[in-house]
Amino acid sequence: MWRNSSMRRKLMLTILLGCMVPYFIGGIYLNDRISDYLYNSSIENSRKVLIQVSEQINQSLIQDMQEEVKFLASFESVMKAKGNMNQYTDYKKDTFTYQVYPIESELDHYFQKLKESHKNINFIFLATEQGEYMECPRFMPDEPYDPRERSWYKEAIKQEEVYISEPYITNITHEMVISFSKSIWDKGKRIGVIGITVSLDELSDSISQIHFGDTGYIMLLSPQKRFIVCPQHHEWILKTPEETGIAGFEELLDDDETHFTTKIDNETYVINPIVNHNGWKIISVMNKEEVLREARQATQILVMIYLFTIFFVMLILFPIMKHLLKPLKTISDEIRRMSDLDFGHNYEFTKLQDRKDEIGTVVTAFQDMQNKVNQHVTKIMDNNKEISIKNDLLVASEEELTAQLEEINEQKNFIDYLAYHDHLTNLPNRRKFMEYLSSMLKTTQNAAIVLLDLDDFKGINDVRGHSFGDEVLKAVAKRFEEVLDDEVFISRFGGDEFLFLIKFNQNETEVEEKVIKIRELFEDSILVDGSQVMLRCSIGVSLYPKHSKDVNQLIMQADLAMNAVKNANKNGHQFFHEEMLKNQIRISEIEDILRKALSEDKFDVLYQPMVDVKTGKIAAYEALLRLKDSPVLPSEFIPIAEKNGMIIPIGRFVTKKVINQINLWKETETDLVPVSVNFSANQLQDVGYLDFLKEQLDLFQISPKLLEIEITETILMENLQLTMQFLNQLHEMGVAIAIDDFGTGFSSLNYLSFMPVNIVKLDRSLNLKFLEQNKLQVMESLIALVHSLGLTVVAEGIEKEEHVEWLKRLGCDLIQGFYYSKPIPAESIRRSIDGVWKM
Helix, strand or coil: CCCCCCHHHHHHHHHHHHHHHHHHHHHHHHHHHHHHHHHHHHHHHHHHHHHHHHHHHHHHHHHHHHHHHHHHHCCHHHHCCCCCCCECCCCCCCCCCCCCCHHHHHHHHHHHHHHHHCCCEEEEEEEECCCEEEEECCCCCCCCCCHHHCHHHHHHHCCCCCEECCCEECCCCCCEEEEEEEEEEECCEEEEEEEEEEECHHHHHHHHCCCECCCEEEEEECCCCCEEECCCCHHHCCCCHHHHCCCCHHHCCCCCCCCEEEEECCEEEEEEEEECCCCCEEEEEEEHHHHHHHHHHHHHHHHHHHHHHHHHHHHHHHHHHHHHHHHHHHHHHHHHHHHCCCCCCCHHHHHHHHCCCHHHHHHHHHHHHHHHHHCHHHHHHHHHHHHHHHHHHHHHHHHHHHHHHHHHHHHHHHHHHHHHECCCCCCECHHHHHHHHHHHCCCCCCEEEEEEEECCHHHHHHHHCHHHHHHHHHHHHHHHHHHCCCCEEEEEEECCEEEEEEECCCCCHHHHHHHHHHHHCCCCCEEECCEEECCCEEEEEEEECCCCCCHHHHHHHHHHHHHHHHHCCCCEEEECCHHHHHHHHHHHHHHHHHHHHHHHCCEEEEEEEEEECCCCEEEEEEEEEEECCCCCCHHHHHHHHHHHCCHHHHHHHHHHHHHHHHHHHHHCCCCCCCEEEEECHHHHHCCCHHHHHHHHHHHHCCCHHHEEEEEECCHHHHCHHHHHHHHHHHHHHCCEEEEEEECCCCCCCHHHHCCCCCEEEECHHHHHHHHCCCCHHHHHHHHHHHHHCCCEEEEECCCCHHHHHHHHHHCCCEEECCCCCCCECHHHHHHHCCCECCC
């Protein structure tokens, strides 16, 4: 049937199949992808909502209450409650007499304030190992009560961390609550349990009001898989999925966050769970029909587009077929006439010659053939001439192909060159260096791997631009040619790093001499775009086979040596030694300690007082960070945290800890003085710090005047414009700014005239330098100069009484040091702040 069909039918069918089949297959594929995308997008959107709800639960309930219970467990009055509270184990309503204990009254007053500050707290309770018990609101039993027999006591007394109970309904208020309980330790012994009972009604109401789409809502499961929030089925509260008869929830394991479908009320729902670190499961529930609704709409749109396309193609195809096939029929008739040796011109056929398309070309060709038949001899001659011309063309084509092959070979060689060379400096690249190093080490006895890094090259890119920096790298590579010989191989390793491979005989001094020659290349400035550029470099060296026989190990060792130069004020060179590897291992160990301290709350904040030399009273505190369970000192772990970026979360931790402590002092009616927090140059990268600081101050309604930010002089050298913007914003907030370690940096008094600084802290080394050497006039002039700028002077590290007397006479405002006090825990502040030192 296909063989006997007309060309018109074949052509139309071929075009339709050629256009429509790929379009139809593509439509099916696109529909599937859109459906998957919309379905997964809905799942992902619901997961984002669940994560926000999880963070709300953690921050507003669990973490807050855990911190409160931990604080209560360490409260001094709580630890003194044993033996000083009423006992109800043998309670008889008719004969019981309530004893008024001072400790119990004091705790009741504090518990009442804590309850008023947290509206969701129902009860605060305290029990001792002797069976004594109190709670706020006051405990009024109807029968004997032994707290030691309660599940919360039994669970909490066995562990050090806070015990969180399963949700339950109270017998008194009929509210759904959970309790947070923690064992109390005194002198290494457990003496009781303290806890807080928190209402979940507000949390349940807020989660029940969260909806997405028309049918989506959120359910909340406890760690024991009991429903806490269930907006559509309140009768499920405190029941397990098994007890409610819901199928499919058995797939939800303790740590499983895989979504699945199940039947609820005879309709299919998509269940999407997440599990927070406390084991609570937050689950989104959404009707599957609603999830797939947009996918079905997309399918309908694709079908409409497909039908419209078929109609449009058919509408265009018919006139095109008519325009093409009618001339073909005329040409076919003319060819049939010519087959009968009739070479006369057909009028209709001749008219087609005027067409400018392929049909006109075909007609012209046929007419040429007719003329050539009539002139047979001429045609033979023309054919011979044509053969000759084609032969010439073939020869020319052969030459052209040869030229193209040569060009291809040149391009291949150029590609090979690019694969092994740096496009900017034309030096061998990392790949070439590694191959050359591997092959050379097989044939040589001794070699040195030299890693060179340009010091402070980032500043050139930041100030002059990357284009200028590229020109500098080209000039440096050109200068390296002065040390290039048969024993030296140079490559660009990446960025502003260069690798040298130096072969030597036996004496390592040969390598030393070569390295010195390389450094001498940087003694003179480099001319780049009319500008003289001074450069310095840090160089690390490792030796084969002395240090290692492994290629990657040798480069790593050279990198360690180069980093040692960087850490020692740069512009130098060092050979690798095992101590560098030990230092790197030590750094890695400390980084692990810091990560663990951040995740497990292993940091502690101590407070060192600053004493007013005129009155002897404490005028301020400096917050100092320590590790709880590690002997690593701040002088060792702070530089590492600054280098690897952990100083940013650590800085936020200290800020939050200090503001929270000020709030606790405020609540306990402790006299408040400003507390200073250290801030490093690397924390300028924390772009959200100011918003975080304002949020914490607003959260506890703490005045910014009670907070000081201490910066070092070196912070100004990092990015003066960014630093000034940060300091001005702090000043506008009302936070005081102190210059710490004054005298250890570039110690210019010029910047004090334009920076919004309030306090200058003289470094301990500066105090010892002038006070120990009895150069009091220098100190007096320095203090007077700072006073002339309207700033407060603090002397740090003072340990001797005679130094205190001298500083008092010289007009120093505040003194900080071991003479008065070492850094002390926050719980000791109440006693120390009332003290007045004799001046």
